Amino acid sequence: MTNHSATLDRAFQALADPTRRAILARLGSGPASVSRLAEPFTMAMPTLLQHIRVLEQGGLIGTEKVGRTRICALRPDALRETEGWLARQRAAWEGRLDRLDAYLLTMKDATDES
Amino acid sequence: MTNHSATLDRAFQALADPTRRAILARLGSGPASVSRLAEPFTMAMPTLLQHIRVLEQGGLIGTEKVGRTRICALRPDALRETEGWLARQRAAWEGRLDRLDAYLLTMKDATDES
DNA sequence: TGGTTACTAAGCCATATGACTAACCATTCC
DNA sequence: GGAATGGTTAGTCATATGGCTTAGTAACCA
Structure with a gap:
């Protein structure tokens, strides 16, 4: 039906990176904090946070601040x-x-x- | 099974652009030449050709030179x-x-x- | 042969992306 | 309160992307 170009753009763009796909895969087994998600990777935190924002803007995940931690979860x-x-x-x-x-x-x- | 990172990267990347998705949609009704594919767009030919190459490198389409025209077709x-x-x-x-x-x-x- | 057609090549430019460091909040814990 | 933890902001940098123009090359047509 709808062919929301911009939405699809951002979603596919978000998926076009192995780090981000790995994050999605990780979130498949339940919500996690940013630092939890960062564990398997060698990259610096701000870099990972950037990926998380891309995923969020692509609508693939949602995040919520709880205390000083940010919890990320999938958005099917x-x-x-x-x-x-x-x-x-x-x-x-x-x-x-x-x-x-x-x-x-x-x-x-x-x-x-x- | 396989999680061919590079392949998925290129495929998703290729899909992350409305022009390229439009090309795919157009190819859904059968193979077409480059200039045929260019018709609906206002952009210059080299630009469109670049998109076609991205689609090809993403494995989403295949192309073949026939005389002086290049025929593009989907690769499901x-x-x-x-x-x-x-x-x-x-x-x-x-x-x-x-x-x-x-x-x-x-x-x-x-x-x-x- | 000479022109038109269809694509290709080369190079330029602006913006976006993915990475980093360093510094800065804002909790939570001792 | 002071320190550690978890995240965030700001700024830099290199490369990639998506667009353009200009100038080819390779068929095909008259």
């Missing part, structure tokens, strides 16, 4: 929209709308529960 | 891999592997036919 919605764009494209160029239908059912399921 | 494989990464993430953070299973079945279907 944007990912679902991103995935939806891909699925739509794929369905189009595979010339089989039935596959899209199947996918959209999955999406609907997931949305209903969120 | 990379998109499927990209979509797969997203689906895997979503499945993980939704804590429901059954949904991933359903998705992988779809993928398998599509691959069998390609």
Whole structure:
């Protein structure tokens, strides 16, 4: 449906970096603080914080300040929209709308529960 | 499975631009020459060619020189891999592997036919 | 052969990105 | 209160990106 260019831009841009994808993967097992997220990486904190902001602006994660720590958590919605764009494209160029239908059912399921 | 960082980097990067997504959408209805793809845009040819190269390096399209024209066509494989990464993430953070299973079945279907 | 068409190459420019350091809040703990 | 912890701001730097122009080269057409 909607082809929110700017939103998709930021989402895909956010995904186009291994550090940020690793952060997302890490957040898959639950929310975490910034310093917790920084642990596996060798980079300086401000650098990592920048990545976190990119993810946030891409709508992929949400953050909240709790005391002196900032907690980061996934926001499935944007990912679902991103995935939806891909699925739509794929369905189009595979010339089989039935596959899209199947996918959209999955999406609907997931949305209903969120 | 595989988490080809560099490949995903380039694929997502290629998708992070509305011009390039428009090109992909256009190619959804069949292969086209560079100048054909350029028609809807106001930008100069070299600029558009650059976008095409980004798409090609991201594995999303393939091109072939035919006489003096270059024909561009979609390459569903990379998109499927990209979509797969997203689906895997979503499945993980939704804590429901059954949904991933359903998705992988779809993928398998599509691959069998390609 | 000579012109037009379709792409390519080279180089320039402005802005964005990803990294760093150093310094600065704002909690929390002793 | 003073120190440690967790994050943030500001500023620098190198490279990448996305746009342009100008000038080619390689088919095809008359």
